Amino acid sequence: MQTILTGIRSNSVLTLGNYLGALLPMVRLANKHSESYNINIFVPDLHSIISDVDGDLRENIIRTIKYYLAVGLKVNENVHIYRQSYVPAHSELCWILNCVATMGETSRMIQYKEKSKGQESCNVGIFDYPILMAADILLYDATYVPIGEDQFQHIELTRNLAMRFNNRFGEIFTVPAKTSEQIKFMGVSDGIRIRDLLNPEKKMSKSTKAENSKIMLDDEPAKAAKKIMSATTDSLGKIKFDMFNQPGVSNLLQIEALVNDAPLQDVISVWAGETRYGELKKKVAESVSGMLTDFQAKLAGISDEQVYELLENGEKYSNEVAGAKLLEVQKAFHLR
Numbered sequence: 001m002q003t004i005l006t007g008i009r010s011n012s013v014l015t016l017g018n019y020l021g022a023l024l025p026m027v028r029l030a031n032k033h034s035e036s037y038n039i040n041i042f043v044p045d046l047h048s049i050i051s052d053v054d055g056d057l058r059e060n061i062i063r064t065i066k067y068y069l070a071v072g073l074k075v076n077e078n079v080h081i082y083r084q085s086y087v088p089a090h091s092e093l094c095w096i097l098n099c100v101a102t103m104g105e106t107s108r109m110i111q112y113k114e115k116s117k118g119q120e121s122c123n124v125g126i127f128d129y130p131i132l133m134a135a136d137i138l139l140y141d142a143t144y145v146p147i148g149e150d151q152f153q154h155i156e157l158t159r160n161l162a163m164r165f166n167n168r169f170g171e172i173f174t175v176p177a178k179t180s181e182q183i184k185f186m187g188v189s190d191g192i193r194i195r196d197l198l199n200p201e202k203k204m205s206k207s208t209k210a211e212n213s214k215i216m217l218d219d220e221p222a223k224a225a226k227k228i229m230s231a232t233t234d235s236l237g238k239i240k241f242d243m244f245n246q247p248g249v250s251n252l253l254q255i256e257a258l259v260n261d262a263p264l265q266d267v268i269s270v271w272a273g274e275t276r277y278g279e280l281k282k283k284v285a286e287s288v289s290g291m292l293t294d295f296q297a298k299l300a301g302i303s304d305e306q307v308y309e310l311l312e313n314g315e316k317y318s319n320e321v322a323g324a325k326l327l328e329v330q331k332a333f334h335l336r
């Protein structure tokens with residue numbers, strides 16, 4: 001069976017960007033394929049500690065797993081849920097891959113450049129982040145890794161490391177699918193990047209200070225609707241999907257399509273020729289507040305016990321699978 005794998009850091013309550021770019025696509029894929037694929041959903045808690053955590057990390061992790069269940073994840077014996085730090089093979093493979101990766105390729109990662117801003121005081125974890133991510137993926141021979149567009153460069157790095165390793169030692173790792181194939185598999189027309197509501201040139205991010213720039217998953221639905229109504233658009237006066245010239249309007253069309261599970265092209269056609277941005281905002285605000293009402297009600301009904309039971313089973317499974325793969329790698333290096 002092939003494997004679909006993904007993770008979301010739990011540094012705080014998540015945003016609508018995480019929801020539409022990562023949670024929802026993963027749950028849709030998992031529910032569609034869990035009879036014929038392994039579905040691995042894990043919380044990269046070691047990735048969390050590269051930066052500050054809002055609140056208690058352990059509580060945040062439990063909440064993140066509840067998010068998947070509240071979005072509608074159906075769990076069967078092929079669905080495995082675990083925490084990265086409970087599977088020590090991740091850190092160990094990370095070290096070994098550190099000795100395969102080059103400074104050059106790792107320094108080129110956009111996320112590293114943005115987060116470090118060239119400062120020497122930036123922690124080494126920020127630099128090493130994509131190598132740990134590669135270990136997360138390669139330990140389980142994952143083929144598909146549903147993630148938002150900002151993470152595609154890390155998938156390409158993972159593919160390069162896997163190919164380099166296999167060339168040297170034989171076919172030990174499954175090389176994950178190319179990003180173009182990942183997009184096709186996710187059933188979206190392009191990589192997903194939900195934009196900042198006030199500054200749509202940027203992605204929506206939990207770390208942005210301005211409240212109205214982002215929708216948090218615990219926002220009151222009415223408050224979220226207001227944020228959509230105050231989103232930045234433009235002065236061109238036509239509703240068109242054009243991320244380059246009209247990123248604000250295009251972002252709203254994208255959100256509307258994803259929330260309603262409708263093909264983006266259909267939403268674009270419905271609004272083609274329309275000029276009133278207020279009408280579009282009203283419709284998107286309704287869609288988002290409806291989605292949040294439903295999501296928050298479901299979230300409140302999920303207990304911590306349910307999550308701990310899933311983790312117990314998932315961590316038993318992941319330690320077995322990851323431990324076996326790590327042993328193959330250790331043997332390749334004559335460490336065993």
Ligand code: TYM
Pocket residue numbers: 005006007008009010017018020021022044047132133136137145146147148149150151192193194195203204205
């Ligand atoms: P994190 O927590 O930074 O992001 C989690 C997921 O949310 C997506 N995302 C967005 N998608 C669309 N629009 C946005 N505005 C937006 N903001 C965030 C991210 O693309 C991501 O899919 N490095 C991963 C965590 C990770 C991982 C892995 C993922 C660690 N190891 C192995 C897959 C496989 C990350 O970006 O987390």
